[in-house]
Amino acid sequence: MARPKDEVRLKMDYTKSFFPFNTKNSKSLDALKDIEERSLWTSAMQRLIQNKAAYISALLILFLAFVCFVGPYFLSWSYDEIDWDLIEATPPSINNGHFLGTDSLGRDLLARILQGGQVSFQVGLLATMVAVLIGVTVGSLAGFLGGWVDQVLMRIVDILYVIPLMFFIIILMVIFGRNFYLMFIAIGFVEWLTMSRIVRGQTMTLRHKEFIDSARVSGSSNTRIIFKHIIPNILGVVVVYVTLTIPQVILLESFLSFLGLGVQPPMTSWGALISEGAREMEITPRTLIIPALFLSTALFCFNFLGDGLRDALDPRDR
Amino acid sequence: MRENLLDVENLTIKYKVKNGNLFFNRYREFKAIDQVSFNIGPSETLGLVGESGCGKSSLARAIVKLVGLDSGKVTWLGKDWTSSHASTDRKFRENLQLVFQDPLASLNPRMTVSEIISEPLENYRKDLSVLEKIELVKKSMETVGLSTSMINRYPHEFSGGQCQRIGIARAIILKPKLIICDEPVSALDVSIQAQVINLLKDLQKRFSIALLFISHDLSVVKHISDRVMVLYLGRIMEIANVNDLFSNPSHPYSQALLSAIPIPDPIREKERKRDNLVGDAPSPIFPPSGCVFRTRCKKSTNICSIKEPREKIVKLGHRVACHHVSDEESK
């Protein structure tokens, strides 16, 4: 939603010099700079940068994602390649190219962690996107329209809530087959429930705000009110919830993998790696600790980022 | 015969309140507005005075159809606006704008000033280009005394008075025929109040806009209005020219209101004898029988609790709903 605004702003800047009431050019230029800096998203960015914990977390997440997706190309071993010379878990060494050692099957641990990271990040993002799309649509419709629409949608949510999560996912997996990407969608289908409730609550409080009334008096249609007035105002909550959902989804995925419903070996994820490592933690604690370190770092960072974003996106808190 | 902008006839608004226990939902209906009739002519200011809970805001919201009305008829620009379908509502609203009480709450915190002010344009003037819209926004901002350099700022960066100016800029951008001001100055500081009142008066003169000015403050209403309507528990008590009402209030409630207003002048204020009402206004959910004002009225007699007074015409354009006022017509 930031994009079209920027376009308008550019046009405005262009027009500024034509208007007779902005004769003092130098002054209006100064004012322009001032204005440019004060736009909502830029000022939110500035506040985010000022929040050290959130900023470092964001950088760390980006760094982790970068390493996970680009790193494998620079390693001499791939994640499913077995080093027949080191068929047992071996400690790290620089000489044989296993920088973090190998697992019990002689596969390079670093390569597997990076591959696992790719899967975990993908699951986290895709599943959360699905959850956001459904959750925001359903929640804002229910909250804004109210009445029977609200009743029907929320009863559906209630029914889905009482179906046990695992049962639900297992059914979905059986129906759709064990497709890797379908799993994301399956998880997303579960996660949207809470999302929709949060969005509905927020929308209901917003609906009675005066600025919604004033938009209606200005002739805005319901669609416009939802997209221009409601959704931008709940975006802060949504973003925070997203950053909290991503780690949740990553954890859920690792649990599914543990049950044999998630990624199938030799493909792996952080969760799968941890459960593998847990089985051998008495012999080689390394295979548990290192993936767990990656996972918890990522989860921590997402949480810090979520908090930081919430503070940064609320313009009234200044 | 002059054409009225807005004709309101026997308008009634009912609300439901929950009145039951844990297992059974019972609802009790009450009338927030009961049989209210008035009209507003072109470029005229009608002041609407009343205490909190008397239905002032409900009335404003019913006129712009933010709340539904239960019976009665609203004629806007000669067309029946009560029975019009939702799809044609938008067309009606073009000439009818609202200015709200809480200046900050009535502006979307996620929109820039230019987006806020141009919102009516986005809805009604889709033919305009982005540049033309921006030009109109700037013109409107200058009219209400805002610096155009603030066009890309967000509402929270403004003070209350400036926010109210933004709200007014949005209301006038389509050059409406009627603006309803719902307590536009009661949330503002005294020195800012005066600025906004001056601004509204000035705009009205320049663009010949009619105003429905709602306030609980009689002195503000006296300053800005041509005619004044006094509301109590959803009923009109008195409606008259501003001079008639303030120099010769006929309804006991109007008299009490007038005497309750403090005068910013210590000698006069300390000397004068106030004629205070007793108690608070009753809840509109359980209004008294007969005349709703009788519980606080000094002139109250038997008939007041039995029969609801009908409006009597004291003078041309001066209507009073009280048993103790003699009817000019019946004489």
Added chain:
Amino acid sequence: MNRLLEIKDLSVVFDTPDGSVKAVNNISLDVDRGECLAIVGESGSGKSQTFLTAMGLLADNGRSAGIINLNGSDLLNMQRNDLNKLRGNRIAMIFQDPMTALTPHMKVGEQIREVLDHHQGLGKKAACEIIREMFNKVNIPEPDRRMEMYPHELSGGLRQRVMIAMALICKPDVIIADEPTTALDVTVQAQIMDLLNEIKTEIGAAIILITHDLGVVAGIADRVAVMYAGSIVESGEVFDIFYNTKHPYTLGLLNCSLSLEKKIDFLEAIDGHPPNPNNLPNGCPFNPRCKNVRDICREEKPEIKIKKQNHSSACHFELGVK
């Protein structure tokens, strides 16, 4: 010399993320028994903060300096326990919004009884007797029934009366009323103002009335202090303030407050808006909005000076002299 409540050189500073903000700036005030001092100012002028500080209710990020002297004891440097003994007992406060100032889940009778119990250790029966008497005094009809009611069951006017009864119950020396009528309807406001007037004369307490409404001030105050941007700009007897105004800000306020008596076409508004307390203008804080501004106003902050007996103002010039 010895006044009941004396505030000397009080400053209140708040630490905010954007730096420290001076909310109250070196103000001195005093009030005596049977007297009503009105503090007039717009929002953000520091009028409420001054007396929240006096009650020991300053927010956590606020710091205060100066002397607040009540009957010989310094309220600012007092132990918490000692302060608790004074608060509600010798010095009481009436808040703007009685709905938020009363605990919603307690019957109003119980709430007042708690005050009595805390300060005087009275038993239930004796306390009820006193409360009934007090309710009668503040014109609450059917006191026994009202005592058993919860705040939300009372109307706005009654709630404010309950607040007043609660403030008066220990017969305090000083009553601070922070915008006591702003949330009320005019007709109820008139009743409450009459009640406060009675209290002043009957009980002989000192009343500090914080308000922005000059009409209310005219009706009840003996002396007035006008605050602007954390400083007192003018103070004096109520008649001097209204008829012999010395400060341009006070004059502006008087000119733009509406009255039923005046019939004017155009209000003389004060231009601009109140300054942001963390970015006060140089020199006199009022200079950007002042009509008689001179060079010196932009450079030097005027001290509050006595212009006439009991009448002081913080302006470089005599009003009307250009």
